[in-house]
Amino acid sequence: MNEIFKNLPHGSSRNKIEYLAEELGKLAGGAVTNLIDNGHFHGMCARGFVTTQSRSDRPFSLNVTSLGGRAEFMLAHGWAIQVQPGAGITAPVSRVGNYYLNTLPNRHFAQIMCQGFTMYQVLRPVAPQNDESKSVRAAFNVMALAGAEVEVGFRFIHMSEDGSHTLGDKVASKIHTDFAGDGFVTCDSGALKNNVQVEQPSYVALYLEVRNSGIVGLQRGVCGFVADDADLAKLEFTHAPPYYQATDCMKPIGFEDLGAGLIRFNHNAIHAPFGMARHMLASGYHVQTITEHGSDYKVFQYPVDHIPSAAQLEAMQMSFQYSSMPTGFDFYKV
Structure with missing residues (x-):
């Protein structure tokens, strides 16, 4: 029997209601909000995208196209991808799509074919929480080939006086190498310390960088204020319509x-x-x-x-x- 029902007090209905209200309060207090938009990677864009080159200077201009060296496009609602310089020649992004395998626990995942790339999402302003025991962490379920490296971390977006925006250095990053191409591995970030590294208000780019893997599967993306690995495991997908929209x-x-x-x-x-x-x-x-x-x-x-x-x-x-x-x-x- 469920522990809550086993401990349900006898007697008046008021006692039962007060007990249940207290238990619900405990459950609510343990909930962890997922900061990521579209952790399912639904609504994939740019199917069949091929970049013929990844220029080293990569100017980000309205007049630089994906076939002219920009090497960046929207992967899905809320997710952008940049091809590693040179990777667009040796192993271009040749297919992007959603696939279903009955053998997978969640059955849905996205597949990217590219030797090296960085996928990222700009999180909406992340405000520090009052609980200093918590930090911002993220995790993805990734399937990659043996020899691949997957790095997960954060980079602050700084605004200059002229209105331009630049990326800060990598923070709270972790590198994962335990891949065999036959299953998903949980790749998590380091801890972005609450009230120490999190500026307010602050835009933060959460990134997943892949190196040396010709094909990658992505099944789950979560991020939130957590105290430990158990909190991180509580984070679930958000099923609401994506906050960030992308059109082809x-x-x-x-x-x-x-x-x-x-x-x-x-x-x-x-x-x-x-x-x-x-x-x-x-x-x-x-x-x-x-x-x-x-x-x-x-x-x-x-x-x-x-x-x-x-x-x-x-x-x-x-x-x-x-x-x-x-x-x-x-x-x-x-």
């Missing part, structure tokens, strides 16, 4: 031919608090360049021999991913 293509709602190869595309207004270049990622191959942009329009400059016809413009989609989560933080900057 943007559909214009109108266009205007400005002449001389300039075309203005109007689209639904997008929210870009970190700047447009951090929320829109150029994908595919572009012959045109952006000369002007706003929250609800883009002006493209087309080469004279590539100016689209009116019929082509009517059917056109803009090859841009939009992410409500900020992106373009250079994890491979030397």
